[in-house]
Amino acid sequence: MRAAFTKMHGLGNDFVVLDARAADLPVITTGFARAITDRRTGIGCDQLIVLEPSDTADLRMRIFNPDGGEVGACGNATRAVALLHGSAVQIETGGGILNARPGDGGATVDMGQPRFDWDAIPLAYPMDTLAMPVGWEALDNPTAVNVGNPHAVFFIPDCDAVDLAQIGPVIEQDPLFPERVNVNVATVTDRDHIRLRVWERGAGITRACGTGACATAVAAMRRNLTDREVTVTLPGGDLQIVWGEDNRIRMTGPATEAYRGSFEWDDFA
Structure with a gap:
């Protein structure tokens, strides 16, 4: 299958964004995440972002690092997703629900309450x-x-x-x-x-x-x-x-859409 992606970044922290809300994508494996994020043989990025439907928010955001591991939060990616969404949005993450709204060339994100225990x-x-x-x-x-x-x-x-x-x-x-x-x-x-x-x-x-x-x-x-x-x-x-x-912590900063493209899923599976 051919899959579309959007390349985005926040202050140079860059992401490949896949949208699985309208149509299901294959399971994101550790090997796939590593292959896509590889800067020499893949598309190349700091994190792979996958958007999915959510039962508790406007959308769900999953975050995969270049080692293939999935993590709970990414502030720069949250701003990028808010910019991509185009309006105020609730985003479900592994670290909780985040509220974000796009602004001039970026977004403000309510990152929730810090924990110290x-x-x-x-x-x-x-x-x-x-x-x-x-x-x-x-x-x-x-x-x-x-x-x-x-x-x-x-x-x-x-x-x-x-x-x-x-x-x-x-x-x-x-x-x-x-x-x-x-x-x-x-x-x-x-x-x-x-x-x-x-x-x-x-x-x-x-x-x-x-x-x-x-x-x-x-x-x-x-x-x-x-x-x-x-x-x-x-x-x-x-x-x-x-x-x-x-x-509550509120973070404001830029986000940018760099380009859009597509790839054959099997090339990285």
């Missing part, structure tokens, strides 16, 4: 998640936050000085994190500004990570390093993060 991250055993008494080489005392997926946030003087390609997978796969973890290295430059780089669980270094920006902003706010509204600058650009008095 050790077993909600989850961690392998109880500990303080605000300043965890653990470390890896020069990175230590992270804050752990779950914003639909698990994040460890390290605040350091210069996030660009970290060899994230080397230390990222070590922390991601540490037994302390039974579901693995996204690794964020952040530098607070002002009460309203953070610089951030992210090693994404199952994907590696990406140009932007929406949930990482949310987790890092909330971690900085909990530590009283910033105010409750910040700009998070990633290699791909800026996201605006607000943690409201209602305990």
Whole structure:
């Protein structure tokens, strides 16, 4: 069968979007997700996004990383899907229902309430998640936050000085994190500004990570390093993060449709 796709990105964090709402698609296998996302032999992207009908929201969004694993949330993809939808939309994800509305060249997403309990991250055993008494080489005392997926946030003087390609997978796969973890290295430059780089669980270094920006902003706010509204600058650009008095995180940023195409399913099955 021939399948249509839309290539999109949010701040360079790019996605292949498949729409299974009007017609069923074959089962998304680990091998298929790996083949489609491969940048040399596939279409190439940071995540494969599959849209499906939902009984509880306007649509369901499934997210597959380049390692073939399925994850619960992706902030940049949520903005992209809102832009594709064209109007305010409720999106069912593995991390809960998200409300999004497109705006000028992007979208605002209500990312829900962050979770801080050790077993909600989850961690392998109880500990303080605000300043965890653990470390890896020069990175230590992270804050752990779950914003639909698990994040460890390290605040350091210069996030660009970290060899994230080397230390990222070590922390991601540490037994302390039974579901693995996204690794964020952040530098607070002002009460309203953070610089951030992210090693994404199952994907590696990406140009932007929406949930990482949310987790890092909330971690900085909990530590009283910033105010409750910040700009998070990633290699791909800026996201605006607000943690409201209602305990909900709202993220605003750009999203772009790059192009549309089609492929033979059996070429990647």
